[in-house]
Amino acid sequence: MRDPVGSRTGAVVEAIRRRLAVPGLAAGERLPSIRGLAASLGVSPSTVVEAYDRLVAEGAIRARPGAGFYASRPAAALALADAATPADRAIDPLWVSRQSLDAAPGMLKPGCGWLPAGWMPQAALRRALRDLARAEDPLLADYGEARGSPALRRLLSRRAADDGIDAGPDHVLLTASGTQALDLVCRALLRPGDTVLLDDPGYFNFQALMRAHRVTVVGVPHTPAGPDPARFAEILAAHQPRLYVANAAIHNPTGATLSPQVAHRVLTAAAAHDLTVVEDDIFADLEPEPSPRLAALDGLERVIRIGSFSKTLSASVRCGYVVARPDRIAALTDLQVATGFGGPSPVAAQLVHGILGDGSYRRHIDALRRRLSRARREVASRLADLGIVPWLVPRGGFSLWCRLPEGRDAAEVARAALAEGVVLAPGAVFSPSRSSTDFMRFNVAQMGEPRIYDVLGRALRH
Amino acid sequence: MRDPVGSRTGAVVEAIRRRLAVPGLAAGERLPSIRGLAASLGVSPSTVVEAYDRLVAEGAIRARPGAGFYASRPAAALALADAATPADRAIDPLWVSRQSLDAAPGMLKPGCGWLPAGWMPQAALRRALRDLARAEDPLLADYGEARGSPALRRLLSRRAADDGIDAGPDHVLLTASGTQALDLVCRALLRPGDTVLLDDPGYFNFQALMRAHRVTVVGVPHTPAGPDPARFAEILAAHQPRLYVANAAIHNPTGATLSPQVAHRVLTAAAAHDLTVVEDDIFADLEPEPSPRLAALDGLERVIRIGSFSKTLSASVRCGYVVARPDRIAALTDLQVATGFGGPSPVAAQLVHGILGDGSYRRHIDALRRRLSRARREVASRLADLGIVPWLVPRGGFSLWCRLPEGRDAAEVARAALAEGVVLAPGAVFSPSRSSTDFMRFNVAQMGEPRIYDVLGRALRH
Numbered sequence: 001m002r003d004p005v006g007s008r009t010g011a012v013v014e015a016i017r018r019r020l021a022v023p024g025l026a027a028g029e030r031l032p033s034i035r036g037l038a039a040s041l042g043v044s045p046s047t048v049v050e051a052y053d054r055l056v057a058e059g060a061i062r063a064r065p066g067a068g069f070y071a072s073r074p075a076a077a078l079a080l081a082d083a084a085t086p087a088d089r090a091i092d093p094l095w096v097s098r099q100s101l102d103a104a105p106g107m108l109k110p111g112c113g114w115l116p117a118g119w120m121p122q123a124a125l126r127r128a129l130r131d132l133a134r135a136e137d138p139l140l141a142d143y144g145e146a147r148g149s150p151a152l153r154r155l156l157s158r159r160a161a162d163d164g165i166d167a168g169p170d171h172v173l174l175t176a177s178g179t180q181a182l183d184l185v186c187r188a189l190l191r192p193g194d195t196v197l198l199d200d201p202g203y204f205n206f207q208a209l210m211r212a213h214r215v216t217v218v219g220v221p222h223t224p225a226g227p228d229p230a231r232f233a234e235i236l237a238a239h240q241p242r243l244y245v246a247n248a249a250i251h252n253p254t255g256a257t258l259s260p261q262v263a264h265r266v267l268t269a270a271a272a273h274d275l276t277v278v279e280d281d282i283f284a285d286l287e288p289e290p291s292p293r294l295a296a297l298d299g300l301e302r303v304i305r306i307g308s309f310s311k312t313l314s315a316s317v318r319c320g321y322v323v324a325r326p327d328r329i330a331a332l333t334d335l336q337v338a339t340g341f342g343g344p345s346p347v348a349a350q351l352v353h354g355i356l357g358d359g360s361y362r363r364h365i366d367a368l369r370r371r372l373s374r375a376r377r378e379v380a381s382r383l384a385d386l387g388i389v390p391w392l393v394p395r396g397g398f399s400l401w402c403r404l405p406e407g408r409d410a411a412e413v414a415r416a417a418l419a420e421g422v423v424l425a426p427g428a429v430f431s432p433s434r435s436s437t438d439f440m441r442f443n444v445a446q447m448g449e450p451r452i453y454d455v456l457g458r459a460l461r462h
Numbered sequence: 463m464r465d466p467v468g469s470r471t472g473a474v475v476e477a478i479r480r481r482l483a484v485p486g487l488a489a490g491e492r493l494p495s496i497r498g499l500a501a502s503l504g505v506s507p508s509t510v511v512e513a514y515d516r517l518v519a520e521g522a523i524r525a526r527p528g529a530g531f532y533a534s535r536p537a538a539a540l541a542l543a544d545a546a547t548p549a550d551r552a553i554d555p556l557w558v559s560r561q562s563l564d565a566a567p568g569m570l571k572p573g574c575g576w577l578p579a580g581w582m583p584q585a586a587l588r589r590a591l592r593d594l595a596r597a598e599d600p601l602l603a604d605y606g607e608a609r610g611s612p613a614l615r616r617l618l619s620r621r622a623a624d625d626g627i628d629a630g631p632d633h634v635l636l637t638a639s640g641t642q643a644l645d646l647v648c649r650a651l652l653r654p655g656d657t658v659l660l661d662d663p664g665y666f667n668f669q670a671l672m673r674a675h676r677v678t679v680v681g682v683p684h685t686p687a688g689p690d691p692a693r694f695a696e697i698l699a700a701h702q703p704r705l706y707v708a709n710a711a712i713h714n715p716t717g718a719t720l721s722p723q724v725a726h727r728v729l730t731a732a733a734a735h736d737l738t739v740v741e742d743d744i745f746a747d748l749e750p751e752p753s754p755r756l757a758a759l760d761g762l763e764r765v766i767r768i769g770s771f772s773k774t775l776s777a778s779v780r781c782g783y784v785v786a787r788p789d790r791i792a793a794l795t796d797l798q799v800a801t802g803f804g805g806p807s808p809v810a811a812q813l814v815h816g817i818l819g820d821g822s823y824r825r826h827i828d829a830l831r832r833r834l835s836r837a838r839r840e841v842a843s844r845l846a847d848l849g850i851v852p853w854l855v856p857r858g859g860f861s862l863w864c865r866l867p868e869g870r871d872a873a874e875v876a877r878a879a880l881a882e883g884v885v886l887a888p889g890a891v892f893s894p895s896r897s898s899t900d901f902m903r904f905n906v907a908q909m910g911e912p913r914i915y916d917v918l919g920r921a922l923r924h
Binding site for chain 2: 094097098101102114115117118120122125126127129130132133134137138139140141142143144145146147176177178179180183187192205208209211212310314315316317318334335337338339340341342345346347348351
């Protein structure tokens, strides 16, 4: 083990380096205050002072007495990732995505965030493709409406009504993906330097996305009932954030479910501070019965719902959506035309509509939930043999958020497993404060292969 | 006719209002200097002074003596379009897109920027969909590689080689659309307040996109041989722009073709000022034989090629691409994962690959060029009967950039035609300086319906 104080400073140095590597950061740009950065990273001000001192010594930043710290050179305009470190070594928020998307054939991916292709509704997808081959000419060749397929928007409006959200088709905008839906909302609402709240731990790509928007992320500790409501209110008062991004139904990575009390307290605090909330619905179909929805409690006044079908239908057919007030939808539609000339592919929307509108999707989801329930039990039991224990038992979904035995460093375990052809998802990448270092997210649907447990056992002893 | 001086001030007032409506513009943000804005809009400094005075009187901006002009209130964070004007009245860079994409059934669209669905390779699309219904499971359900389908990237690399551009598959990134490809490049290279050069006239959505990036646009007068090279060099020296966005092969809207001499002068000036150039290849397949390519002359050192298949294959199957140096591609890939979790749909890429890789695409393009050549002649002759004359005779493509008779105001003609169910593309929306007010872009492939000419005749007499 390294000196814990030293490694904490090292983590802060890395966090500032990442900030310096943000696309387009100019020389002379002011860095966050010592107090502000200490709060956002969850470390003491003296740790930040030490980190800034180290970077001043390196020449990466400059101190102006009495006026703070400044970037001293133009960072690589194009670098979103840590430029100095090869991609397979830097355990940053893009690490898991990069390793999972570009895994060589034969790699095993218990760290990835989606289901195996064989668990998806293949027969329905193939039927929808054959139907599409008989569609009318304009559907196959035209751009389609700026807000996306009216039929799919009507269907999403009915699904919102089932969740107690009163949203007509004019409340719905289709996008190219769930991530792109969030990106569009961020472009419309945020400007560089704003503060955004993310769950800690939370989905790592939200951090990568916020880095692309050059905003400051503050983590809210997550509990089994949702964000810690007392800390949430304190952080709102202290940081005046512009946006909070939450998962609906099944939290990523913990599998936690929002309780009605926490939902109410979150919305009350949000109203008091005029905070906008994005609720990501992407895992909602995987929960056995509906849990509280911020969008339903709020009535879409300050909550924006986003989602996609990549976790339950197909990640290859790219289609996401935003459900929000019509005034927001109108502005987001213009923004999507300007930045993507539309975005929702009519062909993709028709495929999704063809499958969702068919009774087979409901049967697929029912079977999927049962299969995942079995897989969660089986994988939890095999992980227990290795001393790996889930933080909680999720009601649904494919993630188990587990503590490693004896405080092992998950990043080291992930590096050792990668060398043996297994992609894992180490805890720190989920954590805006870079804590959760002894946690790991496991995807139970990707863990049928016994070799995974052998590799994991060796990596833990590494 | 209105007082020309008054209307010029009015245009500048509108330009500043649009700037104030940029997403997220904060109160207290400094507006451009009088001299800078005058140069970028191509008007005299006294016109800008008059416009600023008018906005100060309205309370929209504040003057700080000796320190310039400032936004005096937070503009609507979400408004990209002119918030004060109903969408169907504001002739802004989003007008044509909005009217064309969301045209009611039965509307005629000589102003739109794409081919009718019946002109697209429908049989090949249907065959590719049926083939896809028999593809392997992962292609239909997985995210696919972060850079997009390797098969389509290899094919695009071979197409680049045909154009004299040495680019391996690691030089290629697939995106969700051509516009999204440009957006991604802008996000990586630009920061708010940077200056970008666009052709004047040029494709209107480039202006809308730059507005979303909060950069200052300077127009380069376009000639029948490309951008005016002398003005291009002067503007580079005066404004130090970060980026120039050009069309390859067939300029939108004029149909002009870049000459070898102009291409060389543009690249020489770009090198002297360290300017990056984006060359949009979207219309390239429509030209009868290849014209000079900036990317080929430059060897992808400072030129980035983008493109898509929306004009020649399908706009419903969304798939675009970037061809650039591998270091740029690596950074853009990270950025696309962060902001869209991938972006290129494997299903869409497979459809495009299935059609491009098949001899039928070449036959489709040959037939399309002949059909467009006939349509250009026929439409030019019918427009001549109305006194509407093309600025030049294009070598290919579907656009005719025409001057209206007697200096009629194209925006007024477009409003009158819209009332009769015909969407036109008035010249000013193509012009960063809001000139070209007596020009109109006509899409010859959308003008088979005789009623269009009746409506046009009435609108001209309006």
